[in-house]
Structures are given as structure tokens and as C-alpha cells.
Amino acid sequence: MNPAVYQAETPVFKLEDVFGGQVKGWGMLQDWRGQTTRRFTVDIKGTFAAGRGTLDETFYWADGEVQKRLWQVQQLPDGQWQGTAGDIHGMATSQMSGNAMNWRYQLNVPIGQPNPRIVRLTLDDWMFIISPGNVMNVTTMYKFGLPVGYLTIFLQNQGVK
Numbered sequence: 001m002n003p004a005v006y007q008a009e010t011p012v013f014k015l016e017d018v019f020g021g022q023v024k025g026w027g028m029l030q031d032w033r034g035q036t037t038r039r040f041t042v043d044i045k046g047t048f049a050a051g052r053g054t055l056d057e058t059f060y061w062a063d064g065e066v067q068k069r070l071w072q073v074q075q076l077p078d079g080q081w082q083g084t085a086g087d088i089h090g091m092a093t094s095q096m097s098g099n100a101m102n103w104r105y106q107l108n109v110p111i112g113q114p115n116p117r118i119v120r121l122t123l124d125d126w127m128f129i130i131s132p133g134n135v136m137n138v139t140t141m142y143k144f145g146l147p148v149g150y151l152t153i154f155l156q157n158q159g160v161k
Contacts, residue, residue, distance in 0.1 A: 056068075
């Protein structure tokens with residue numbers, strides 16, 4: 001998809017508005033066939049100042065696992081954003097237009113227990129503002145260019161009424 005097709009859609013996606021403050025989320029992970037394999041809730045605390053920010057994420061998986069990720073993000077001169085986190089390989093890059101934002105990045109995912117191996121997936125992450133404070137996030141995960149999973153998250157900024 002090309003983000004430009006959403007140029008006329010409102011409200012306009014501003015990362016600091018969508019993720020600034022406390023954000024709650026609910027989601028699921030699906031395999032390549034579309035079968036739900038895991039469910040979760042997520043708490044995100046976003047802090048922004050002068051074109052930089054952090055997204056402090058805590059995922060609570062239904063199986064009891066708790067996973068943390070701390071994004072460091074920076075706004076570029078063209079208004080787009082880039083970011084990184086501990087399990088991100090390289091830099092995540094954004095394209096925003098209208099009510100949509102597309103993140104593209106590679107995620108290092110541990111697979112197996114007790115000695116997990118790391119599998120690197122490419123994520124095509126789309127977020128759409130549905131209404132003020134409410135965002136739908138749909139992600140396709142790829143390995144060797146083939147879809148291997150899908151992530152769907154409903155996000156709600158707790159400070160937006």
C-alpha cells in the first residue's frame with residue numbers, strides 16, 4: 001500500500017498525539033493461516049519533546065509472559081519518524097499521510113525454550129486513526145519475503161476524550 005492514498009483522511013496522524021501519555025491496547029497474534037496463536041494487552045507510556053520521544057511498552061500475554069520494549073524515536077526534517085529498540089535490527093522508518101502511518105522494520109524474535117534461537121522478521125506495520133484517541137494497528141510479518149504471521153492491535157490513548 002502507498003500511504004499517500006490516505007492523504008485526505010482525517011484526523012491527521014501525529015505520532016506525539018497518538019502515543020503521547022498513557023495508551024492501552026488489546027491484540028492478537030495470528031500465524032500465516034490466520035489462526036490466533038496468542039492474545040495480549042499492552043500498556044504504552046509515550047513521552048515527547050523537541051522532535052524526540054520514547055515509547056515504553058509493556059505487553060501482557062494471555063499465557064502469563066510479560067514483555068517490555070523501549071522505543072527511542074526521532075522526528076526527521078521531512079516530518080517522518082525513525083526509531084529503534086533493543087529487539088529491533090537497524091532502524092524503523094515511517095511514512096505518514098493523512099490518518100495513516102506505516103512503520104517498516106526488522107524484529108529479532110526469540111523462538112523456543114529453554115535456549116531460544118533468534119529469528120529476524122520483517123514487519124510492515126500500518127496504523128490508522130479510527131477516531132480521536134483510537135487507532136487500529138495491523139501488521140504483516142515476513143520471513144524470506146513470505147507472510148508468516150499477522151498482528152492486530154486496537155489502541156486507545158487514555159487522555160483523549
